[in-house]
Amino acid sequence: METQVLGLSVDSEPCLTAWAESLGGITYPLLSDFYPHGMVAVKYGVLKDDGRSERAIFVIDKEGYIRYVDVHDIDEQPDNNVLLKVLEAIDPEAAERSAELEKAASPLPPFVQPDADVVMYCTSWCPGCRRARVWFAENNISFVEVDIAKDRMAAALVREWNKGNETTPTFNIHGQIFANFSIEEVENALQKLK
Amino acid sequence: MVPKGGELAPDFTLKSHTGKSIKLSDYRGKNVVLAFFPLAWTPV
Numbered sequence: 001m002e003t004q005v006l007g008l009s010v011d012s013e014p015c016l017t018a019w020a021e022s023l024g025g026i027t028y029p030l031l032s033d034f035y036p037h038g039m040v041a042v043k044y045g046v047l048k049d050d051g052r053s054e055r056a057i058f059v060i061d062k063e064g065y066i067r068y069v070d071v072h073d074i075d076e077q078p079d080n081n082v083l084l085k086v087l088e089a090i091d092p093e094a095a096e097r098s099a100e101l102e103k104a105a106s107p108l109p110p111f112v113q114p115d116a117d118v119v120m121y122c123t124s125w126c127p128g129c130r131r132a133r134v135w136f137a138e139n140n141i142s143f144v145e146v147d148i149a150k151d152r153m154a155a156a157l158v159r160e161w162n163k164g165n166e167t168t169p170t171f172n173i174h175g176q177i178f179a180n181f182s183i184e185e186v187e188n189a190l191q192k193l194k
Numbered sequence: 195m196v197p198k199g200g201e202l203a204p205d206f207t208l209k210s211h212t213g214k215s216i217k218l219s220d221y222r223g224k225n226v227v228l229a230f231f232p233l234a235w236t237p238v
Contacts, residue, residue: 002223002224002225003224003225003226003227004221004224004225004226004227005226005227005229006216006218006226006227006228006229007229007231008208008228008229008230008231009230009231009232009233009234010233011233011234013209013210013211013213015234016210016211016234017211017212018234019211019234020211020212026211029210029211029212029214029216030210030211030234031208031209031210031211031216032208032209032210032211033208039206040204040206040208041230043204043206044196044197044204044228044230045195045196045197046196046230048232052232052233053230053231053232054230054232055230055231055232056196056228056229056230057227057228057229057230058197058203058227058228058230059225059226059227059228060203060218060221060225060226060227060228061225062222062223062224062225063222064202064203064205064218064219064222065200065201065202065203066197066198066199066200066201066202066203067199067200068199069196069197069198069199071196083227087225087227090225091225
């Protein structure tokens with residue numbers, strides 16, 4: 001689809017550079033709305049009192065008009081499937097082309113879920129994954145990690161579970177699937193294992 | 195105020211993480227998804 005994604009935050013450029021590197025390279029520009037602080041966020045009405053911006057999505061059409069607005073709670077990630085539908089609706093031709101491309105692309109080998117009671121789908125950088133690793137170690141709980149930045153088919157599975165988002169960490173504790181690390185949720189899931 | 199659907203998107207020029215200057219109106223002819231996120235090191 002002829003679509004350009006632009007990420008924006010109020011971080012400084014060097015911070016975004018470091019983040020992009022830690023993500024293993026990112027395919028779209030991350031823009032620094034740092035000085036004057038949050039100027040663009042103000043234009044779009046999404047700068048919060050604490051100086052951060054909301055998590056928000058604006059879809060802009062080829063003529064420069066806003067076609068879709070979605071402002072999210074800060075902890076919630078936007079639904080990528082909804083976004084895709086919006087893009088297809090404002091540009092039906094592009095939707096057809098992308099469908100054809102998808103058909104033509106050769107499929108990757110399917111991802112086989114590890115045979116373990118506790119599986120964590122994660123990335124090397126995500127803070128929740130790091131907290132979970134520490135907690136598992138402290139509590140002598142064995143688990144298997146799958147890095148979804150490296151295994152794209154595993155990432156597809158995580159997207160399927162999370163409305164199109166690659167939320168990390170996502171856990172599969174013997175068939176109980178949930179996103180984000182909470183000790184309570186993990187303990188509950190482990191309890192059901194016994 | 196959050197601009198509503200149907201309004202012209204406010205133009206801006208910002209530096210990207212690779213140091214490039216990016217102007218929104220340079221993308222006319224393409225659909226653009228603007229994704230604001232609170233801070234780096236949080237999921238985009």
